[in-house]
Amino acid sequence: MSWRKDIILELHDLGIGYYRKGRPDYVFRHITAAAGRGEMIALMGRNGMGKSTLLRCVVRMLCPLEGQIELEGKPLTRYSGRQLARKLAWVSTEPVGVQHLRVYDLVSLGRYPWTGWMGARTDADRRAVWLALESVGITRLAGRDLYELSDGERQRAMIARALAQDADLIVLDEPTAFLDLVNRYEIIHLLLNLSRREGKCIIFSSHDWHIATGEADLIWLMDEEGWFAGSPEDLALANRFERLVDSATMDYDPRTGQVKLVREPVMKVAVEGEGEAVFWTRRAMERIGCTLDTHHPEITITAVDRAEGTVWKVRRKSGTRQFPSLYELVHYILWNH
Amino acid sequence: MLLFTGGLIFLAALFLADLLLGSVKIPAEEVLRVLTGGEAARSEWKDIILYFRIPRAFTALLAGMALSVSGLMMQTVFRNPLAGPYVLGISAGASLGVALLVLGFAGVFGTTGSGGGSVWAMAVAAWLGSGLILLLIMGVSLRVRDIMTVLILGILFGSVTTAVVSILQYFSESASLKSFIVWTLGSLGNVTGAQLRVLMFSVAGGLLLAVFLLTPLNVLLLGESYARSLGLGIRWVRFLVFLATSILAGSVTAFCGPIGFVGVAVPHLARMVFRTADHRILFPGTLLAGGIVLLFSDIVSQLPGSDQVLPVNAVTALVGIPMLIWVILKNRKIGFE
Numbered sequence: 001m002s003w004r005k006d007i008i009l010e011l012h013d014l015g016i017g018y019y020r021k022g023r024p025d026y027v028f029r030h031i032t033a034a035a036g037r038g039e040m041i042a043l044m045g046r047n048g049m050g051k052s053t054l055l056r057c058v059v060r061m062l063c064p065l066e067g068q069i070e071l072e073g074k075p076l077t078r079y080s081g082r083q084l085a086r087k088l089a090w091v092s093t094e095p096v097g098v099q100h101l102r103v104y105d106l107v108s109l110g111r112y113p114w115t116g117w118m119g120a121r122t123d124a125d126r127r128a129v130w131l132a133l134e135s136v137g138i139t140r141l142a143g144r145d146l147y148e149l150s151d152g153e154r155q156r157a158m159i160a161r162a163l164a165q166d167a168d169l170i171v172l173d174e175p176t177a178f179l180d181l182v183n184r185y186e187i188i189h190l191l192l193n194l195s196r197r198e199g200k201c202i203i204f205s206s207h208d209w210h211i212a213t214g215e216a217d218l219i220w221l222m223d224e225e226g227w228f229a230g231s232p233e234d235l236a237l238a239n240r241f242e243r244l245v246d247s248a249t250m251d252y253d254p255r256t257g258q259v260k261l262v263r264e265p266v267m268k269v270a271v272e273g274e275g276e277a278v279f280w281t282r283r284a285m286e287r288i289g290c291t292l293d294t295h296h297p298e299i300t301i302t303a304v305d306r307a308e309g310t311v312w313k314v315r316r317k318s319g320t321r322q323f324p325s326l327y328e329l330v331h332y333i334l335w336n337h
Numbered sequence: 338m339l340l341f342t343g344g345l346i347f348l349a350a351l352f353l354a355d356l357l358l359g360s361v362k363i364p365a366e367e368v369l370r371v372l373t374g375g376e377a378a379r380s381e382w383k384d385i386i387l388y389f390r391i392p393r394a395f396t397a398l399l400a401g402m403a404l405s406v407s408g409l410m411m412q413t414v415f416r417n418p419l420a421g422p423y424v425l426g427i428s429a430g431a432s433l434g435v436a437l438l439v440l441g442f443a444g445v446f447g448t449t450g451s452g453g454g455s456v457w458a459m460a461v462a463a464w465l466g467s468g469l470i471l472l473l474i475m476g477v478s479l480r481v482r483d484i485m486t487v488l489i490l491g492i493l494f495g496s497v498t499t500a501v502v503s504i505l506q507y508f509s510e511s512a513s514l515k516s517f518i519v520w521t522l523g524s525l526g527n528v529t530g531a532q533l534r535v536l537m538f539s540v541a542g543g544l545l546l547a548v549f550l551l552t553p554l555n556v557l558l559l560g561e562s563y564a565r566s567l568g569l570g571i572r573w574v575r576f577l578v579f580l581a582t583s584i585l586a587g588s589v590t591a592f593c594g595p596i597g598f599v600g601v602a603v604p605h606l607a608r609m610v611f612r613t614a615d616h617r618i619l620f621p622g623t624l625l626a627g628g629i630v631l632l633f634s635d636i637v638s639q640l641p642g643s644d645q646v647l648p649v650n651a652v653t654a655l656v657g658i659p660m661l662i663w664v665i666l667k668n669r670k671i672g673f674e
Contacts (some may be wrong), residue, residue: 085568
C-alpha cells in the first residue's frame with residue numbers, strides 16, 4: 001500500500017480472539033488491511049466470525065492476540081487514552097439507557113477528549129457540537145430527551161456524538177441494526193457523505209449486505225476461507241459472495257447479485273404482456289418459486305391493461321381463468337397447481 | 338434558575354424553622370434576637386440556640402448534602418438506581434470502624450466517650466471502615482462485570498460487617514454498648530463546635546473533589562465502553578468517586594451515625610425536579626434537595642410541640658422511602674435501564 005499517502009489505519013497480520021485458561025483461542029487470523037481517509041469500509045461476515053471482536057481490537061477495547069494495528073503509522077498501543085480518543089471515535093450497539101439526557105448534552109460529551117473535566121464550555125466546543133448535529137441532520141432535536149427519539153434518530157445522535165469528537169477515523173458496530181429500511185439507507189448514506197465530504201475514514205460492520213455492497217468503497221470480508229479485502233465488485237469476481245450466503249436455505253445469483261430463499265420449484269410459467277405489470281408479475285412468480293420458461297410453460301399468464309386496472313389471464317390445458325390482482329393469481333397457482 | 342432560587346429560599350426557610358422549633362419552646366422573637374446578636378430573655382435560651390440549635394441545623398445541612406451527593410455519584414458509577422452509601426454497606430463499614438473503636442479498643446486503651454482526642458479517632462475509624470468496604474466493592478467491580486452481582490456482594494459485605502459488629506456488641510460492657518447503640522440510631526445533635534469544624538472541612542473537601550468529577554460522571558452515563566472510547570480513565574474516576582464518597586459519607590456517619598435513605602432518595606428527587614442527567618446541574622440540585630430533606634427530617638424528628646425526640650434515622654426512612662416509592666411509581670423506571 002506504499003503508493004497511497006492517505007492511509008490512516010493499517011492491520012498487520014492480525015490474529016484476534018480470547019485467552020482461555022491462559023492460552024490464545026483464535027477466532028480469526030491473518031488479517032491484513034489498510035483503510036484510507038475518505039473511504040467507507042463495510043466489514044462483513046456471518047454471525048460468530050469475529051466482526052465485533054475485530055472492531056473492538058481496532059478501537060482498543062480488546063488486544064489482538066498477534067500482529068499489530070497502526071494508527072497514522074504509530075502502533076495503537078503507544079497512544080494514551082485521550083490521544084486515541086482524539087483520532088478514533090466509536091459507536092457501539094450498546095444502548096445508552098439514561099433518562100433526561102438531552103441530545104445536545106449527549107453530543108457535547110463527544111468533546112470530552114478535548115476538554116477534560118471542565119466539560120464542553122468554550123465557543124469552539126459549542127460550534128463543534130452544533131456542526132455535528134447539523135451533519136447528521138438533527139439540529140431540531142437538540143433539546144429533546146434521548147428517550148423520546150425514534151431508533152433512527154437515536155442512532156443519528158450517537159453518530160453526532162462521535163463526530164463531535166473530531167476524530168478522523170470512526171468505527172461503528174452494526175449501525176443499521178434495529179432500523180427500518182429507509183433509515184438503514186439513510187444512515188449508510190449519511191456515513192458515505194461523511195467520508196466523501198469531510199474526509200473521514202468510516203469502518204462499520206453490517207449484515208445488510210445489499211446496502212453494504214451497493215455503497216461501500218471497500219469490503220472487509222471474514223469467512224471460512226479467510227480474510228478478503230476489496231471493492232464489492234472484486235468480491236463478486238472472486239466468487240466470495242456465494243460463501244457469505246452459503247446455506248441450504250439461501251441462493252445467490254452471481255449474475256444479478258441477488259439473494260433469495262431457496263424454494264421448492266412450483267411450476268414453469270410464461271409471463272406475457274406489457275409494461276410494469278409484467279415485471280411485477282415475474283417478481284411474484286419468482287417469489288413463490290415458479291420457474292420462468294417461455295418455451296415449455298405449464299401455464300401462460302398474460303397481464304392485460306384495462307381501463308379499470310390490470311387483470312391477469314391464465315391459460316392452461318384445462319382452460320382459461322382471469323384474476324383481478326396478483327394476490328389472487330398467486331393464491332390460485334399455489335393451491336390449484 | 339427559578340427552581341434553584343425557589344429551592345434556596347425553601348432551604349433558608351427550613352433552616353430558620355429548624356432554629357425556631359425544638360423540644361424547648363422558645364418564642365420566635367427571642368430566637369431572632371439571639372440570631373441578630375442580642376440577648377434572650379433567659380440566658381439558657383441563648384445557650385440552647387448558639388450551642389445546640391445552630392450546630393444542629395448546620396450538621397443537618399452538611400449531612401444531607403454530603404450523603405445525597407455521594408448517593409448521586411454512586412448511582413452513576415454503579416449504573417444502579419438503588420446504589421447509595423447505605424445500600425452498599427459503606428455505612429455498615431463505618432459502623433464497624435466505630436464499633437471497633439468504641440467497643441473493641443476502648444477497653445484495651447482505656448479511652449471512652451467523647452473527649453477532644455476521640456473526635457479524630459471516631460472520624461478516622463469510620464473513614465477506614467467505609468473505605469475498607471468501598472475497596473472491597475471496587476475490587477469486586479473490577480473483576481465482575483455484572484453490576485447486579487456487585488450490588489448483591491455489597492449487601493453481603495454489609496451483612497458480614499453487621500455480624501462482626503453484633504459479636505463485638507455481645508462481648509462489650511453495657512456502658513460502651515449503650516454509647517454505640519445511640520450512635521447507630523443516628524443523631525444530628527451531638528456535633529459540638531470542634532466536631533462541627535471537622536465535619537465542615539471534610540464535607541467541603543469531599544464536595545470539592547466531587548466538583549472535579551462532574552464531567553467524568555457525565556461521560557460515565559454513556560456506559561463503560563463509550564467512556565473508555567472517549568479517553569476517560571475509568572479506574573481513576575472510580576477511585577476518586579470512592580474516595581470522595583468515603584470522605585463524605587464516612588465522616589457524616591462518624592459524627593451522626595448511619596443516616597439511611599437520604600443518599601438513595603434525594604438524587605432521584607433532584608433528577609425528577611430538574612429533569613436532567615447532567616451532573617453539573619444535578620450536583621447543585623442534589624446539594625439543595627439533600628439539605629432540604631435532612632433539615633425537614635430533623636424538624637420532624639424533634640416532634641415540634643412535644644419534648645420528645647425521635648432518632649433521625651427513623652425519620653429519614655419514613656421520609657425517604659415514600660419519596661422513593663413515589664419516584665418509582667411516577668417514572669416506572671428510575672434513572673437507568
